[in-house]
Amino acid sequence: MTAHRILLLGPPGAGKGTQAKRLSDEYDLDHITTGDALRQNKDMETEYGTPGEFMDAGELVPDPVVNEIVVAALEDADGFVLDGYPRNLEQAEFLSDETDLDHAVFFDVPEDVLIERLTGRRVCDECGANYHVKFDQPEEESVCDECGGELIQREDDTEETARERLRVYRENTEPVVEHYREAGDLSEVSGEGTPDEVFEHVRDVIEN
Numbered sequence: 001m002t003a004h005r006i007l008l009l010g011p012p013g014a015g016k017g018t019q020a021k022r023l024s025d026e027y028d029l030d031h032i033t034t035g036d037a038l039r040q041n042k043d044m045e046t047e048y049g050t051p052g053e054f055m056d057a058g059e060l061v062p063d064p065v066v067n068e069i070v071v072a073a074l075e076d077a078d079g080f081v082l083d084g085y086p087r088n089l090e091q092a093e094f095l096s097d098e099t100d101l102d103h104a105v106f107f108d109v110p111e112d113v114l115i116e117r118l119t120g121r122r123v124c125d126e127c128g129a130n131y132h133v134k135f136d137q138p139e140e141e142s143v144c145d146e147c148g149g150e151l152i153q154r155e156d157d158t159e160e161t162a163r164e165r166l167r168v169y170r171e172n173t174e175p176v177v178e179h180y181r182e183a184g185d186l187s188e189v190s191g192e193g194t195p196d197e198v199f200e201h202v203r204d205v206i207e208n
């Protein structure tokens with residue numbers, strides 16, 4: 001059997017990163033996440049400016065920068081779980097020229113829940129693991145369970161920037177969700193409930 005090629009879709013805070021980590025562990029897949037890749041290259045000079053200038057404002061980083069990251073990651077991957085890309089129709093078209101997908105999964109979460117998840121999110125400065133001050137606390141405060149790194153708040157997880165990111169999502173990324181839905185290729189699961197409960201739904205999708 002060939003390795004799974006999985007796409008996760010959903011608004012900021014829906015739990016894509018959390019579920020991608022579980023999927024990559026369970027099925028031995030590469031976790032391809034443009035958000036983490038961009039955070040590691042926030043200050044890189046490009047002809048459009050640095051990625052950080054867009055990210056801190058909650059806007060999309062220009063397509064050529066992001067597409068290049070995805071091409072390089074796909075080249076190295078056998079099976080993968082892709083999280084945070086595509087975020088607009090142009091990226092979706094680019095992706096379909098690069099690879100086929102076995103599963104596209106959409107996480108449905110109401111907007112008030114998203115804001116609470118985003119503003120309470122903490123991430124590991126070293127390995128990128130996600131935590132939440134209320135919903136997913138580390139064993140030791142501010143210390144990553146996985147690697148011992150320090151947990152920090154992302155600069156774009158303020159309420160104001162989170163709201164802007166949700167606006168950008170509705171404008172640019174909802175059409176992508178609609179595109180997969182119309183093609184009949186989308187599995188929709190509730191992103192509410194505990195991370196374990198959500199993972200059970202995702203596993204059902206992948207295995208059936």
Ligand code: ADP
Nearest residue numbers: 013014015016017018117121131132135194195
């Ligand atoms: P995304 O990658 O879609 O932006 P994350 O996986 O980073 O979302 O999750 C956003 C925040 O919500 C994180 O702080 C994470 O710990 C928390 N979270 C993720 N899944 C759940 C869940 N099912 N219930 C409650 N909190 C969750």
Ligand code: ADP
Nearest residue numbers: 012013034035054055059060061066084085087
């Ligand atoms: P979240 O997990 O909250 O959805 P990400 O970590 O995926 O956030 O993305 C953080 C920021 O990185 C985005 O707000 C955007 O500025 C940039 N970014 C990530 N992926 C993309 C993409 N596919 N296209 C354009 N910008 C992106």
Ligand code: ZN
Nearest residue numbers: 124127144147
């Ligand atoms: Zn860590």
